């Protein structure tokens with residue numbers, strides 16, 4: 001899935017404008033207003049990813065409030081706050097127009113907040129003095145390891161404004177692409193030896209990642225031993241899954257066997273997520289429906305509604321896929337098919353549309 005962001009300096013305007021195309025919303029501040037409010041924070045400091053302090057957050061939220069975001073779309077406020085923090089920290093107080101378009105549903109467990117923060121960080125770093133002028137004239141920029149690391153760190157700072165206490169897994173996947181094994185902040189890029197196709201079912205049940213993650217922490221405080229056993233089991237499943245994915249499958253038979261292992265691991269993982277308290281009646285409906293077709297599913301993202309993943313084995317017939325999709329859609333859910341492991345952050349100069 002793609003997340004596009006265009007940033008360009010505005011010459012005849014002294015405003016900072018953020019256009020959220022898919023939401024049909026735009027926010028705009030005179031740059032003087034932002035300067036007056038945030039210049040005490042210093043900056044720009046593009047090469048030093050910095051957390052937004054509580055005091056800075058207050059100033060940023062005051063700027064967001066001035067935009068009178070409609071009540072029904074108030075959840076966008078955290079994304080706008082992340083934008084202001086990343087923009088002023090990386091580029092300072094230059095006027096510009098930043099345009100966001102996205103194919104990702106918001107707040108559905110597909111990491112839209114991280115994709116947003118990675119796109120902001122990539123575009124803003126690309127506009128900063130951090131990338132030299134020569135490189136800016138060549139279309140697609142090959143983003144090196146150290147630049148990726150920097151933009152991932154900035155994106156993580158943005159995620160903190162949206163999530164509270166993110167682990168960093170979502171921004172890391174958005175930055176580096178492919179598949180990532182992520183354990184206590186340590187990341188290992190995984191080379192998959194098998195094509196993986198998933199059916200994504202969006203239950204369209206809204207939920208809030210920050211609240212769900214806080215709920216898991218509270219349950220852990222109430223039942224530390226039991227929850228630690230659950231986390232250990234999740235860890236073992238993750239390790240096993242990484243091994244299965246990386247082991248070569250020389251023929252269809254071994255590919256089938258690997259897919260069966262993945263299905264079992266997904267089923268076990270879903271059980272543990274339910275144990276953590278992040279499943280939901282709508283998710284259970286998807287599980288029951290896909291199980292009728294002998295397909296394994298698990299929730300994704302923070303759960304509580306949002307999206308469910310169902311493994312589509314290589315040899316599964318198109319007829320079965322059509323049937324399961326139409327049954328899920330008749331429940332009011334939305335389905336789409338995705339290949340696993342896309343590209344990470346990419347930057348292109350000179351494009352606009």
Ligand SMILES: Nc1ncnc2c1ncn2[C@@H]1O[C@H](COP(=O)(O)OP(=O)(O)OP(=O)(O)O)[C@@H](O)[C@H]1O
Pocket residue numbers: 020022023075076077078079080100101102105106107108109110111112113114116162163170207208209210300301302303
């Ligand atoms: N295209 C977008 N335009 C504006 N804001 C966005 C966009 N995509 C994401 N956001 C911001 O991210 C928030 C959603 O983040 P949240 O972490 O709750 O869900 P998610 O990232 O989609 O799911 P998960 O974290 O479970 O994978 C939105 O409320 C908004 O603030």
Ligand SMILES: C[C@@](O)(CCO)CC(=O)[O-]
Pocket residue numbers: 109110111163165166167168169170209213300301302303
């Ligand atoms: C639920 C979570 O694991 C991912 C949200 O997509 C939260 C996090 O890791 O920060």
Ligand SMILES: [Mg+2]
Pocket residue numbers: 111112113114163170209
């Ligand atoms: Mg998120």
